[in-house]
Amino acid sequence: MTKATELRDMSDEHLALSLKEAREQLFRRRIQAQTERLDSPSELRKTRRLIARIKTIQNERARAAKAAG
Numbered sequence: 001m002t003k004a005t006e007l008r009d010m011s012d013e014h015l016a017l018s019l020k021e022a023r024e025q026l027f028r029r030r031i032q033a034q035t036e037r038l039d040s041p042s043e044l045r046k047t048r049r050l051i052a053r054i055k056t057i058q059n060e061r062a063r064a065a066k067a068a069g
Contacts, residue, residue, distance in 0.1 A: 002050060007057050019054045022047055 007015065026047045032038040 002053075004053055004057070007053055012058075012061065015054055015058060019051065019058070022051045022054065026051065 002018070007018070010018065026044070029038060029044050029047060033041065033044060038044070
């Protein structure tokens, strides 16, 4: 699992790519959950939280750039 400190060290482009991958992963896991093939249901929660962490960091950076500029 990616920690917030590791996410903050990433560039904006890498964060956006990670967000895209996490969203695709969440989609696949939701499909698996509907077809009852999901091995560990906690993976849904972990993926949602990862997406939230990434979006929070992106929002922080956007607010910092707006305040600086």
